[in-house]
Amino acid sequence: MKSLSTAIALAFAYLREKPLATLLNILLLGLGVGTIIALALTLSQLDDRMDRDAAGVDLVIGAKGSPLQLVLSSVFHVDIPTGNISVAEAAPVLASPMVRRAIPLALGDSYRSFRIVGTTSAYIEIYGAALRDGRIWNTSLEVVVGADVARITGLTVGKSFAGAHGLSEGGGDDADHADHADHADHADHRYTVVGVLKPTGSVIDRVILTSVESVREVHEDTKTQSPPGKHEHGAGDQVTAYLIQYATPLAAASLPRAVNASGALQAASPAAEIARLFNLAGLGIIALRGFALVMVLCAALGIFVGLMNALDERRADLALLRLLGASRATVFLTVIAQGAALGLAGVILGLAIGHAGIEWIGSALEKTHRLSLTGFTFAGEEIWLILGALLLSMLAGLVPAWRAYRSAVPELLNRA
Amino acid sequence: MIVDIRNLKAGYGSRVVVSIPALQIAKGGHTLLLGPSGCGKTTLLEVMAGIAVPLAGQVTINGTAVETLGAGERDRFRGRHIGVVMQRLHLISALTIRKNLRLAQSLAGAEVDDSRISSAVDALGISGKLDLYPRELSQGEAQRVAIARAVVNRPVLILADEPTSALDDGNCEAALDLLLEQSSACGATLIVATHDQRIKARFEHVVSLVGHS
Numbered sequence: 001m002k003s004l005s006t007a008i009a010l011a012f013a014y015l016r017e018k019p020l021a022t023l024l025n026i027l028l029l030g031l032g033v034g035t036i037i038a039l040a041l042t043l044s045q046l047d048d049r050m051d052r053d054a055a056g057v058d059l060v061i062g063a064k065g066s067p068l069q070l071v072l073s074s075v076f077h078v079d080i081p082t083g084n085i086s087v088a089e090a091a092p093v094l095a096s097p098m099v100r101r102a103i104p105l106a107l108g109d110s111y112r113s114f115r116i117v118g119t120t121s122a123y124i125e126i127y128g129a130a131l132r133d134g135r136i137w138n139t140s141l142e143v144v145v146g147a148d149v150a151r152i153t154g155l156t157v158g159k160s161f162a163g164a165h166g167l168s169e170g171g172g173d174d175a176d177h178a179d180h181a182d183h184a185d186h187a188d189h190r191y192t193v194v195g196v197l198k199p200t201g202s203v204i205d206r207v208i209l210t211s212v213e214s215v216r217e218v219h220e221d222t223k224t225q226s227p228p229g230k231h232e233h234g235a236g237d238q239v240t241a242y243l244i245q246y247a248t249p250l251a252a253a254s255l256p257r258a259v260n261a262s263g264a265l266q267a268a269s270p271a272a273e274i275a276r277l278f279n280l281a282g283l284g285i286i287a288l289r290g291f292a293l294v295m296v297l298c299a300a301l302g303i304f305v306g307l308m309n310a311l312d313e314r315r316a317d318l319a320l321l322r323l324l325g326a327s328r329a330t331v332f333l334t335v336i337a338q339g340a341a342l343g344l345a346g347v348i349l350g351l352a353i354g355h356a357g358i359e360w361i362g363s364a365l366e367k368t369h370r371l372s373l374t375g376f377t378f379a380g381e382e383i384w385l386i387l388g389a390l391l392l393s394m395l396a397g398l399v400p401a402w403r404a405y406r407s408a409v410p411e412l413l414n415r416a
Numbered sequence: 417m418i419v420d421i422r423n424l425k426a427g428y429g430s431r432v433v434v435s436i437p438a439l440q441i442a443k444g445g446h447t448l449l450l451g452p453s454g455c456g457k458t459t460l461l462e463v464m465a466g467i468a469v470p471l472a473g474q475v476t477i478n479g480t481a482v483e484t485l486g487a488g489e490r491d492r493f494r495g496r497h498i499g500v501v502m503q504r505l506h507l508i509s510a511l512t513i514r515k516n517l518r519l520a521q522s523l524a525g526a527e528v529d530d531s532r533i534s535s536a537v538d539a540l541g542i543s544g545k546l547d548l549y550p551r552e553l554s555q556g557e558a559q560r561v562a563i564a565r566a567v568v569n570r571p572v573l574i575l576a577d578e579p580t581s582a583l584d585d586g587n588c589e590a591a592l593d594l595l596l597e598q599s600s601a602c603g604a605t606l607i608v609a610t611h612d613q614r615i616k617a618r619f620e621h622v623v624s625l626v627g628h629s
Contacts, residue, residue: 006522017510324523325495
């Protein structure tokens, strides 16, 4: 124990003697580890969040177009809808015994970039949400707002507001409706908040819920003011999409195929589309992770080269340690402790960079309402990353330490 | 007897560099090992310090048969009982003088004892240098630190390898004075190995070695 503490004290003195090289190694390792941690945190939270958002939805039925877009728009509320479908056309599919529940969605407007969703109270049930204040909508133009909506916009029971066309603030990312550059607020149809939901950690926190009829009513009137065909959402006997829950797992095999074969409807599975999305993003993620791994390897190489160079400079020191009574093991520990100390400092810095970075990005994203990220959580693979980086820095010290272990004492004594 | 060597053969591999039928050094009998380069002086010191293992024979230091000890035991024995002074006065540049001396204590397995360090440096007149780094010392001061390090654990034996051969006449005398004085002060027996004929007169016991080959 005594020789271990002596070795560690000496290792720290050696690292302090070369502050620039020491800091550089720690910084390089910290940046590499931090990048990997940030990626892991983002992916695991994104994955969790998407799983939670899609948990109660087995299938989405909507207008033909990109299935990914259909899922993104109807389940995650981050994209514009593919179009509207006729209720009459969907009716035979919804009547199938394989469908346990079908929830209609009428989309199109938003308030301060939170989407207004015309639906039924079943939508609240699939996310297991509960009311914190007030009640569910009864009549047209009554809305229930999600927890994040209430927190960020300050909407409470009794307040009223006018919806705007499109999805984001100012409707900018709503390409379909770009011609509505003035995107007149539906100022003559003001919604009134009658309820506020408790937080659930899912997408329902970030939407404004009302009846399908509300959305239709707002747009029936607008329709008369606009050229025909410009408004395609939720009007008349149309809805934007249906969220389907299966009555039996067997439905997954036949129902989507049946829907896709029929006319104007399209069926998309959220689980399959999430998988496809991660596949698409996969290459970028792999590249970024590879880059970070290269940084970590460079850091380990830096530790290795630094310790090898120091070994040559300190050959006489090592012989002296032996002369003063240090065992070979103590000399070995002195070198390996330097690698371990650099590794530990780099990992701690990396943890700080990764978590603080994600927390910072998360608080910036909060304002865009799209994704909530926090640095105050751990991803499962972090522990392996930490252990791996520590092991790698010790490995980097292994060869120099072994050479120190083997170096002969008499080198220092005069052979002349 | 502080040193008792019998039938010693020492060297590398199968090559015998030095062979000594018998050598006894009494406690306090400071001794000079004199001989030309390559006569095996350093090898003999290494054997006495437990750095090298003899090829044959017995080496008993202060009652301990060094050749029977294991590697780790020899390291501990050396740290605890033997002080070493080298021609190159190597100090660890990353540590202050105080920490260099503390290192000598802790590597020997002794408790760090700052009062012992103080008395050792006081005796050598370098007490004001304790918190400096080795690069801030003059050559003479570094030499005093090296001697302080050799005596700080109160060894029974101090082995010095060519401590004077790089010094001019004046410094040679001064260094030798310090070595002899400090060895006696801490109760150690000094053994100096050198080819430096200048210091022959200062020793009562002189062992002349001749090359084996």
